[in-house]
Amino acid sequence: MSDTPTQICVAAIGGSYGVRGEVRLKSFCADPIAIEDYQPLVAENTGESYMITLTGTIKNGFTARLTGVETKEDADALRGVRLMTDQSRLPALPDDEYYYTDLIGLEVLDTGGNRLGTVKDVQNHGATDILEVLTSGSETALLPFTExxxxxxxxxxGRIIADPPDGIFP
Structure with a gap:
């Protein structure tokens, strides 16, 4: 087992806001304003660490200042960057809730114990979470993450027991 803490994406930068180095920030926290509680945040692509200060609210997010980001150009360069924190800083979840990262890599078995594949990714397109399962044939199947x-x-x-709707797995 690795001693490296698991990193969880808690926010993404939407680009600059104004001309003084502020950014548009999307928080992925259950309580969006709690993003400030999980600092410092680390850029997924570079490993650079940032302290953030929320400065206002906008549609679908916040405006924020990040340490070291002083100009509109600095802020524009961060567009699309995902900000991570150590999972150990996040609150413990109830028994029936999971962080996406906890599900990735789990083996998926059907109710008869037959192997269906491994969770490759977790997606959310609004209605429900969807598990992307890599099957033994290197295909992927999309399994609704419902009870x-x-x-x-x-x-x-390290496993999930699934009772998939007909037609999802070959």
Whole structure:
């Protein structure tokens, strides 16, 4: 097991806001303003560390100042950068909730114990989370992450028991 803390994406930079180095920030926290509690935040692509100060609210996010970001050009250069924090800084979740990173890599079995694949990614397109499962044939299947389709998640054992709707897996 690695001693490196698991990094969780808690925000993304949408680009500059104004001309004085502020950024548009999307918080992915359950309580969006809690983003300030998880500092310092680390840029996923460069590993650079930032302290943030929220300066206002805008549609779908906040305006913020980041340490070391002084100009509009500095802020524009960060457009699309995902900001990470150590999972250990985040609150513990109830038994029926999971961080996406905890699900990636879990083996997926059907209710009869047959291997369906491994969780490659978790996506959310609004209605529900979807598990992208890499099957043994190197294909991917999209499994709704609902209680009906995924009745059991056992993080400790590294597996998910699925009862997928017909037609999802070959």
């Amino acid at each position: 009906a389709a995924v009745p059991t998640v056992d993080i400790a054992s």
